[in-house]
Amino acid sequence: MGAILLHEHDLPADVAFSGSVAVDTETMGLKLHRDRLCLVQLSAGDGTCHLVRVAPEGPAPNLCALMADPSVVKIFHFARFDVAMLLARFGVLTAPIYCTKIASKLSRTNTDAHGLRALCKELLGVEISKQMQTSDWGAPTLSPEQQQYAASDVLYLHRLRDHMDALLAREGRTDLARACFDFLPQRARLDVAGWADEDVFAH
Template sequence: MKPTIHYLTTAEGIAQAAAHFATLPRIAIDLEFDDMRHRYGRHLALIQVFDGQEAYLIDPLELPDMAAGLEPLFVVLRDPAVAKVFHSCKSDILLLDELFDVHCRNIVDTSVQFTLLAAEDNNISLGRLIQAEMGFEVDKGEQKSNWLKRPLTEAQKEYAANDVLYLFELTDKLTARLAELNRVQWAMEENAALEDVRYGRDDQRPWARNAAKYKITPQEMPLYRELYKLRDMVARRLDRPPYHVLSNDKLAELVRQPIKTVAQLRAANGLHPELKRPPFAEQLLNLAHAELEPETPLPPDQRRFPFRRRLSGPAAARADARESLLMALKGHLATDHGAVMSNMVLSNRLIADIIEQGAGAALRPWQQQLLRESAERHGLKYEDIAEPFA
């Protein structure tokens, strides 16, 4: 028998449900949101909660003041006395931080738990995890539907509820398996770290993200930047994702083959019609002829040169020695615990962090323990990489 599904559309209903959630030791939770798929920006579309008996679909789009209407639920999310069981929660907690400045406490992520089992597939979806751990399939046909469109269909509601209905059983099963491997504490450390995940609000040059992929040269970057900004302006005006205005491929193409005449603009393919109308048509044509400001260097405090590129001479040699030791330890970890676990402790990113910061700052306690044990087992000095680079 399937649990009752409550569909909540009013602030009063949400407040009543949140008062109930606040009395529980744990809730299962998931968010549906639109991330530049159907509208410009990121928009919360639905919150699903399971209390162990019944499911609640909280519809924020019906609220006259979304933040105020959801605040009683946000109080529960901030409350460390109530565990919040998610699957692969980073996107959800980043959205809550970005839109509402809400920081979840006491997070239990079934994706984190499964990863620490060190199985071959560490990026497992919720559907596959349910199938693997519980032996049946759930319908995922609505995964890419438009969650901002109302009314929601019955299929969407059932899909949304399925994202939380099985999380308690999954986390209990995974906790038992972790306990058999003496890794429950590992999961606690990783889940605790999720409380500190924050949305990055300091990206001053978003156009630079794809520039390397399209091999945009320094000479091409000013036009690429201005086209990117024009596309973003039109997308905001239309409330549409930027790729609806101009694809990334077309953006790069226009850098190398600028549209210079009205005739070319009329004949151009792959442009949203709004780009062919005033005032954006004139702006697009002007960019092909304008003397554009070159990209200015970032201020020193915003430059992100890799640590190793800042070193030379004896300091670079010491960093190389640290890297050699870490690569040897990675091989020993693979021998002792398998390749998956070896990469979890010493991924390329973590090796770079350890070279600069030391294992004590870059790794969780459980990772430090495994690394120290492997070092001792194979006659290497953990102390040589424990402290920050000096």
Template sequence: MPMISDTASLDAFCQRLKSASYITVDTEFMREKTYWPILCLVQLGGPDEARAIDPLAPGIDLAPLYRLMADASVLKVFHAARQDVEIFLHQGGAVPTPLFDTQVAAMVCGFGDSVGYETLASQLAKARIDKTMRFTDWSIRPLSEKQIQYALADVTHLRVAYEKLVRKLEKNGRLDWLTEEMALLADPATYRVDPDNAWRRLKPRSTSPRFLAVLKELAAWREREAQERDLPRQRVLRDETLTEIAAHHPTDVNELGRTRGIGKGLVEGKMGLAILEAVRRGLDTPEDRCPVPPDRVEVPKGLGPVVELLKVLLKMKCDEHGVASKLVANSADIDAIAADDAADVPALHGWRRELFGEDALKLKHGHLGLGFCTDGRRLRLIPSEPVDPAPPAAIID
């Protein structure tokens, strides 16, 4: 079936989909040479048909598509939605809502961490995905029939996967578990990069407030430059060059020119002046307004075994309930719980606390123990009374 490549056909197709309770959505895009993704193909699946839409077709207006994406009466089903949603937000001005991410749903249903679409299609839709088109350059026209059919498979099998996942979530009472994750995906703030916070993406080698102030200004300059020129950040200036400049904070062209990884042409041009101006802003930042490095949870000395026990408990609980451990807690969360009973981490709130957090605190304080079942192969929780730590051994002189 040919792609939709004109506005009238797109509008008619979107009108038909408006009566659906849900639609399946996927995109193909290119981003290797740009800051903003280039939308090359959109696949939409309804109850009875699926079509590919050509955003690169001359004269096509995607307004009917964006109106459908914003229609609150139609659920939009994605797999690994984040990058697709970012494209719709950037180009259409709004997050597609309401939305459902089958990757997250699969994590709740015991398919493991970040399950791929091919695995989901195979296990739930009994479909085999032809991977030969995976590295297609979707910007090249014309696309072959094989390419289009490959792209459409990303929304046709998704219908079956979605329906089976929903039934499973309803059966085990876990639909509400997705609420928090879907709210995060639907929040426009999730996708908007504030240049003033771009420095947080880096891995600074120093925690000096002055170094961080210069790094913050440099990273903000690079982010705006990348956005305006539509170039990847690393094409504007590499991370290591950015941190090198922040460390030595050059104040003139000659000093900047001695920075490793920066060319003479850049130093002597407008970008060189912009870099020096960013350095100056960082150096002029008042001491009390310099950035503070993110807090790092320091596990108190001697709690290493507690951390390891909590990790065992997490795996045990997630295996028992068929939930991906990544969705419940990560290593930083475990460290935080070991250090502080009131740590503000997801694992100590809502359904995660019921599944893991409550028992994690009990295990930490000795009210629960871990032991093997009689088969010697499975772990179980054992109620226990806390034991006071033994007094230090006497030292005989």
């Protein structure tokens, strides 16, 4: 694992990403309006991970500018949750997006193993641990184990995207995936506005 750089409250102004950035979040739970956003992880796919500890209140202008930057694709695994959390906390609508989980579900219909750990093991030959997933991300200090776990959630997303692109093209579903990715910001808006469990397209 490469360098892990920890930042407080916002991404430093001198940290820039070009083309694409892998993104993940850690929270106190899975309820948008109950559980707070604690950490945002970012990587350019170069082995370095930036960890931004999010304050309970207040802005993060540099982080939000990156999330809204139309020239930088944000690569997530299960983007729906992370994008909604960022929207609920900061009011920023993240775009454009690539979601490796959606890509896997559209291209790997021979399996139901679409989790990040399964994809890393099968496609990259990399074992990642989920042991720290439910640890206390709101703690005053993040342990080295927490930092390593958080970093592992973004360090491999660029490589996974390359595999997913090849599979989507092979199955003729690239355009369908792109349409799903494009809709994700609106899906997040629906979740934050209260329609997380209701299918507004149903009869």
